[in-house]
Amino acid sequence: MKKPKHCLLPFMAMLISCAILSCSKKEDMQIALSSVSPLSAGAGDTLTIMGKNLMPGGTNAVIKLNDQSMIIIKSSTNQLQVIVPKRAGSGKITATVGDKTYIGPDFTYKYKATVTTLAGSGAADNQDGIGSSASFKCPWGITVDNNNDLYIADCYNRLIRKVTASGQVTSISIPVTINGANFFSPNDITLDKSKHELYVTDFNAHLLKIAADNSMSVIYTGPQTTTGIALGADGYLYMSNNIVGEIYRLNTDGSNVKTYATGIITPRNIIFDKSNNMYVAGFDGPTSSAAIFQVLPSGTKIPMYDDRAFGGWEIAVDQAGNFYEADHFNNVIKMIEKSGKINTIAGNGNAADMDGVGLLASFNGPQGLAIDADGNLYVSTYNYTTGAGNKIRKIVIE
Numbered sequence: 001m002k003k004p005k006h007c008l009l010p011f012m013a014m015l016i017s018c019a020i021l022s023c024s025k026k027e028d029m030q031i032a033l034s035s036v037s038p039l040s041a042g043a044g045d046t047l048t049i050m051g052k053n054l055m056p057g058g059t060n061a062v063i064k065l066n067d068q069s070m071i072i073i074k075s076s077t078n079q080l081q082v083i084v085p086k087r088a089g090s091g092k093i094t095a096t097v098g099d100k101t102y103i104g105p106d107f108t109y110k111y112k113a114t115v116t117t118l119a120g121s122g123a124a125d126n127q128d129g130i131g132s133s134a135s136f137k138c139p140w141g142i143t144v145d146n147n148n149d150l151y152i153a154d155c156y157n158r159l160i161r162k163v164t165a166s167g168q169v170t171s172i173s174i175p176v177t178i179n180g181a182n183f184f185s186p187n188d189i190t191l192d193k194s195k196h197e198l199y200v201t202d203f204n205a206h207l208l209k210i211a212a213d214n215s216m217s218v219i220y221t222g223p224q225t226t227t228g229i230a231l232g233a234d235g236y237l238y239m240s241n242n243i244v245g246e247i248y249r250l251n252t253d254g255s256n257v258k259t260y261a262t263g264i265i266t267p268r269n270i271i272f273d274k275s276n277n278m279y280v281a282g283f284d285g286p287t288s289s290a291a292i293f294q295v296l297p298s299g300t301k302i303p304m305y306d307d308r309a310f311g312g313w314e315i316a317v318d319q320a321g322n323f324y325e326a327d328h329f330n331n332v333i334k335m336i337e338k339s340g341k342i343n344t345i346a347g348n349g350n351a352a353d354m355d356g357v358g359l360l361a362s363f364n365g366p367q368g369l370a371i372d373a374d375g376n377l378y379v380s381t382y383n384y385t386t387g388a389g390n391k392i393r394k395i396v397i398e
Helices: 005-028
Strands: 032-037 040-042 046-052 062-065 071-075 079-083 091-097 100-110 113-119 139-144 150-154 159-163 168-173 189-192 197-201 206-210 216-221 226-231 237-241 246-250 258-261 270-272 278-284 289-295 301-307 315-317 323-327 332-336 342-346 366-371 377-382 389-397
Touching: 032 091, 032 100, 046 091, 046 100, 113 342, 139 197, 139 377, 139 389, 150 189, 150 366, 189 226, 197 226, 206 226, 226 270, 237 270, 270 315, 278 301, 278 315, 301 323, 301 332, 315 366, 323 366, 332 366, 342 389
Parallel strands: 040 100, 139 189, 139 366
Antiparallel strands: 032 046, 046 079, 062 091, 071 079, 091 100, 113 389, 139 150, 150 159, 159 168, 189 197, 197 206, 206 216, 226 237, 237 246, 246 258, 270 278, 278 289, 289 301, 315 323, 323 332, 332 342, 366 377, 377 389
């Protein structure tokens, strides 16, 4: 005997109801980030995050900003309070549970840049000493060793200056001729940290090698002006030519010189990031703008960031992939975040070397720029109009 079809209806209705209820419960358990307050803050500040199901299963969701986890100091189902980590950067705040990540609103990170003077009285002189008792005359290129000691191309003094982390300044004198070879005013500088060998360009046509015992040899003499110099992880030197817009690759004894990249207008210093990607500051013709180019192993150049207001000269990159610009003619230090956002992090534009925090500080012609393993920046200053500057500044960024 067949069952009446109408007897199945209550059973089917119950199944549908249970399915709807199950889906509703799953949706109710979904995490949502509805608001963050404030939307702009700095390291150590507290954010309040409002949302839904922020403690799924009684466990806090993992809250991150640019892959940096935030410390949760107070939590409930619909509200969390978190601490902003140092150098987190701007971006979207996310909540992660298991293998699922939920995207929240955009957040603007406020960088704090504390500027101090590491060495230099400001007088155009060549005195060794500690801190302000030392003097420089147009310091330019800077490189940093593993102890955070600096080596600086002191251009008009024809000296290489060592500045320790405590500010003690000593000198390495460069003869007018070295084994019969010419070398002029030092311009840019790099260091082989494993062998402690220095390589120095002279903004003319030469490359100088200074061994660990301070013995010297001119390892390259070319037809055009050399500017930037850097040592790659592959063991080759890379050198830029400011006139013809090329980058050369050569051995550390100056041999086997090959053209690596071409078509870069006024290339300046060459840098590498933590993944050994090469970047160079130059001019982007199609956009009529100063630019930072990535140079691929094939020699192809890719404009990464344009900054129409950038008044030269040098750049640096930190471990997080943020770039820095020593803006010589605008007397400021800029950061370009990975998003492309350009921030003036230090300097009010006045041509003066004043210590301070952020825009309360000032620079008198920033030109050389380097960054240490801790993310601290070092800037050399010189004003070509007044002859002032002549200082080495340190910037601690939080």
